[in-house]
Amino acid sequence: MSRYAHIIGWGKYAPPNVVTNDDLAKKMETTDAWIRERTGIAQRHIASEKESTATMAIHAARAAIETANISPMEIDLVIVATVTPEYPFPATACLVQSALGAERAGAFDLEAGCSGFVYGLAMAAGMIRSEMYDTILVIGAETLSRILDWNDRATCVLFGDGAGAAIVRASDKPGGMMTSVLGSDGSGGDLLILPGGGARHPAGPETVLSKMHYARMNGREVYRFATRVMAEAAQIVVRRAGWSLDQIDLFIPHQANARIIESAAKSLKLAPEKIFVNLQNYGNTSAASIPIALCEAIDADRVQPGDRLVLVGFGAGLTWAACAIEWTAAKPGAPALRHRAATGRLRYLWAGLKALGWRLQRRTDATVSKVTEAVERKTPEE
Numbered sequence: 001m002s003r004y005a006h007i008i009g010w011g012k013y014a015p016p017n018v019v020t021n022d023d024l025a026k027k028m029e030t031t032d033a034w035i036r037e038r039t040g041i042a043q044r045h046i047a048s049e050k051e052s053t054a055t056m057a058i059h060a061a062r063a064a065i066e067t068a069n070i071s072p073m074e075i076d077l078v079i080v081a082t083v084t085p086e087y088p089f090p091a092t093a094c095l096v097q098s099a100l101g102a103e104r105a106g107a108f109d110l111e112a113g114c115s116g117f118v119y120g121l122a123m124a125a126g127m128i129r130s131e132m133y134d135t136i137l138v139i140g141a142e143t144l145s146r147i148l149d150w151n152d153r154a155t156c157v158l159f160g161d162g163a164g165a166a167i168v169r170a171s172d173k174p175g176g177m178m179t180s181v182l183g184s185d186g187s188g189g190d191l192l193i194l195p196g197g198g199a200r201h202p203a204g205p206e207t208v209l210s211k212m213h214y215a216r217m218n219g220r221e222v223y224r225f226a227t228r229v230m231a232e233a234a235q236i237v238v239r240r241a242g243w244s245l246d247q248i249d250l251f252i253p254h255q256a257n258a259r260i261i262e263s264a265a266k267s268l269k270l271a272p273e274k275i276f277v278n279l280q281n282y283g284n285t286s287a288a289s290i291p292i293a294l295c296e297a298i299d300a301d302r303v304q305p306g307d308r309l310v311l312v313g314f315g316a317g318l319t320w321a322a323c324a325i326e327w328t329a330a331k332p333g334a335p336a337l338r339h340r341a342a343t344g345r346l347r348y349l350w351a352g353l354k355a356l357g358w359r360l361q362r363r364t365d366a367t368v369s370k371v372t373e374a375v376e377r378k379t380p381e382e
């Protein structure tokens, strides 16, 4: 029997703190007009001190679990796509797994720049089709505001923070994730890079003084690359899915720049109503941009069962990724979601208490074994 991988749940989170172009113009030499004309961005959400990649990922994941109406215990694997992990290690995915009480799940982070979420969906679909797993949580989450140089107007106005998530599940019903394409050209790695803090330039006073802990981008080159690969990647997945371009119901591109999206749409000959754009409200949220856009498209009733979707990302690496999805999930009603959120709160409280219990147990065990060793050392052998 054939196995298919369907998206059955989705969720997003954006920090409540909104920073408009005019807010930025008060702090640096830029204007609302420049940012809007060159990018289409009007505002972005910026994380508060208490928010971070893991906290936002957990919010989005909970929302996805609620729409899917599953228990976290059903999740086999948690994948977090991010370029701004909570720590270099442990993986942000492990923190999410613990906070959700997804006790059966494996967890790892995936780093493929802004293409990360689509890479994650492709991996999830492959693992489901190969019968390795049944239920996979894929998250794209970023706190880009923490790696931006807020004195560099050429980069800081472009990005924002947020998270989006999807639950991918096995089914014997045709549809869902049809096909995907993943690409990389590492020769362009220097075009979009966070040079400091890794094995090449470990964090230290030197890296901080030379601002190597901030993201650097050659905007023009990335622009040229993006306009080329977006349409190409979309064409490949449409062909592999056995569709034609005019059969696409909704194109959900990475939300980096409205001009890049327009150029791809022109190459693909897509009418404006077939393209989803929300970057005016979020800026570029890297790996979070496509799942946030998918959630907003569903909220706006622009995705219906039977629709053919194409998701395309591009970004640091350089990487690109596209997937074709035959949408099958129905949108749950608001009362059902409220009820599920209420049961969820209790569940997550319990998961938090359990994790705390295990932490305490580990400490107690360590103390007991230290004391036992000390006593054994002092006690002469008989």
Ligand code: UT7
Binding pocket: 029, 030, 031, 034, 035, 038, 039, 114, 153, 154, 155, 157, 158, 192, 217, 218, 219, 220, 222, 223, 226, 256, 257, 284, 286, 314, 315, 316
């Ligand atoms: O997720 C993938 C990540 N990245 C992208 O997708 C980014 C792709 N690239 C782009 O979107 C565009 O290249 C940018 C939006 C980043 C820049 O647009 P551009 O049309 O390529 O502008 P530019 O970098 O060539 O700069 C044009 C001018 C420069 O002034 P001069 O040298 O012509 O006098 C910049 O100094 O605009 C100036 N400039 C600004 N002016 C006001 C750069 N940033 C700003 C700013 N406000 N924030």
